[in-house]
Amino acid sequence: MSGVVWVDGALRAANEPVILAGNHGVTVGDGVFETLAVRRGAPFALTRHLVRLQYSMDRMGMRPIDMAEVRAGVAAVMQANPADVARVRITVISGSGPMSSVRGTGLPNIIVWGGPASAPRQCRAVRSPWRRNERSAIAGVKSTSYAENVVMAKFAADKGADEALVSNTFGYLCEGTGSNVMIERRGEILTPPLSSGCLAGITRGLALEWGARAGVPVRVAAPGELEMFVLDEVMQGVAHASVTSSTRGIQPIVNLDGADVAPGPLLKKLSDVYEMNADADPDPAPPRLRSAV
Numbered sequence: 001m002s003g004v005v006w007v008d009g010a011l012r013a014a015n016e017p018v019i020l021a022g023n024h025g026v027t028v029g030d031g032v033f034e035t036l037a038v039r040r041g042a043p044f045a046l047t048r049h050l051v052r053l054q055y056s057m058d059r060m061g062m063r064p065i066d067m068a069e070v071r072a073g074v075a076a077v078m079q080a081n082p083a084d085v086a087r088v089r090i091t092v093i094s095g096s097g098p099m100s101s102v103r104g105t106g107l108p109n110i111i112v113w114g115g116p117a118s119a120p121r122q123c124r125a126v127r128s129p130w131r132r133n134e135r136s137a138i139a140g141v142k143s144t145s146y147a148e149n150v151v152m153a154k155f156a157a158d159k160g161a162d163e164a165l166v167s168n169t170f171g172y173l174c175e176g177t178g179s180n181v182m183i184e185r186r187g188e189i190l191t192p193p194l195s196s197g198c199l200a201g202i203t204r205g206l207a208l209e210w211g212a213r214a215g216v217p218v219r220v221a222a223p224g225e226l227e228m229f230v231l232d233e234v235m236q237g238v239a240h241a242s243v244t245s246s247t248r249g250i251q252p253i254v255n256l257d258g259a260d261v262a263p264g265p266l267l268k269k270l271s272d273v274y275e276m277n278a279d280a281d282p283d284p285a286p287p288r289l290r291s292a293v
Contacts, residue, residue, distance in 0.1 A: 003115025004080045006073040011080055018111075024103055025093020029145035031108075032056035033091040036074075037117065037246045042282045043074055043088045044246070048202050051286050053090060056141045062094055065108055073112035085114035087247060091144065119247040120162050124255040125176070127231060128152045128164040132174045134197030142199060149177040159258065163243055167228040168197045179243035180204040182250070183230055184264035188217040191244075195223050203244040203274070206284060210277045211270045218270060231256060240264025242271070250274050 004011065007018045024030040034049040043049075050067050057064070074088055091113070095106025130152060133139065156164040156177070165181060168174045175181055175198035182191045182204075191208070192198050211218035233239035234256055240263060241253040250271035252263035277284075 003113055004077045004085060006076045006080075006112040008109055008111075009069070009073075011076055019093070019109060020096060022096050022099070023093060023109065024095060024097035024106070025091075025109065025144060027097070027099060028101055029143065029147070030060070030062075030097070030103060031091060031093035031144040032060060032062070032142055033089060033144055034142060035246055036088045036090070037249075038078075038086050038088060038114075039278060039282060041078075041082055043078065044278060044282055045202050045206070045284055046071070046074060047283050048205070048286045049090070049246075052142065052200065052202065053092065056143065057092065059138065059141045060094075060143065061103075062092070063108055065092060065110060070110055070112070073110060074114075077112050077114035081114070084116065087115060087117035089113045093144065117247055119245075119251075121251070122254045123163050123179075123243045123248070123251050124161040125163045125165050125241075125243070125253050126156050126159050126161040126257050127228070128155065128166040128177075130166060131171075132166045132168050132197045134168040134170075134174070134195065136197070139197045140194060140199055152177045161255070163253075165231065170224070171228050172196050172224055173226040173228050173230060174198050176243050176245075179245040179248060182207070182218075182242045182244060182267060182270075183221075183226060183234070183239055184241070184266045185230065185233060185239035187266075188219065189264075189266055189270060190219060190221040190226060192226055193220050193223055196226075201244055201246075203246055203249060206277070207244060207250055207270055207274050209287075210273050214273045216266065216270050216273060218266075234261050235259060237262060240267055242267045249278075 036043045091111040097104030152164040163176045180201040
């Protein structure tokens with residue numbers, strides 16, 4: 001592995017073994033993480049990512065950590081090799097524990113990695129044959145238990161795509177394996193609500209805020225408003241789709257299920273608004289009140 005690594009207070013060699021085999025984060029995937037893009041030499045939206053990291057830890061019932069220490073780790077990684085760090089990943093795992101689902105009493109480990117980014121410039125997507133469980137104990141949590149997404153991402157790759165779009169158990173459009181989804185149709189942009197089981201994406205949230213402020217017609221869809229067959233409308237050219245994530249930004253889907261599809265003009269406008277605001281504000285403050293969207 002290349003890049004710069006900081007673990008529990010100290011910089012480490014990228015290939016140095018630092019986690020014990022009995023760590024619960026290794027044996028059962030008991031941990032959470034955040035991935036940040038680096039823009040103009042700074043980790044973008046760090047405060048918002050730390051707020052979501054704390055939310056994920058609270059949902060998982062993990063022992064608390066000092067977020068100031070996480071910030072120090074991010075700063076150390078950025079300072080160690082700023083020219084080559086285009087992406088930062090923060091991982092918190094629960095520490096040593098028994099070989100079972102029961103968590104041990106070990107202290108959590110904090111791992112910060114910085115290195116290159118390799119997100120594609122456009123999205124080629126397929127529909128996943130599997131569904132996201134919106135009633136899962138970790139729905140909406142950015143957990144390191146990522147095997148479900150690994151399987152779906154391989155399914156997409158085997159079909160020449162780089163993202164798989166998934167519905168929830170009701171058949172409503174939910175998200176991608178590592179992204180949120182936005183649909184342009186009938187003169188507005190909609191994104192699935194958090195009740196669908198999707199992650200509260202940082203880019204998704206900023207796109208909603210900045211887009212609305214700029215007068216772009218963008219909103220959270222009502223529960224059940226975006227059924228999975230809305231992707232048929234994208235295939236027919238009467239709707240358009242983009243994926244959003246920290247590393248992709250707002251990225252058009254240009255191929256769906258093997259067929260080329262057209263990017264949406266409103267989504268392009270929203271992407272331009274997002275990029276302009278992101279360049280102007282590297283750490284946009286999170287909203288004071290977390291809404292239900």
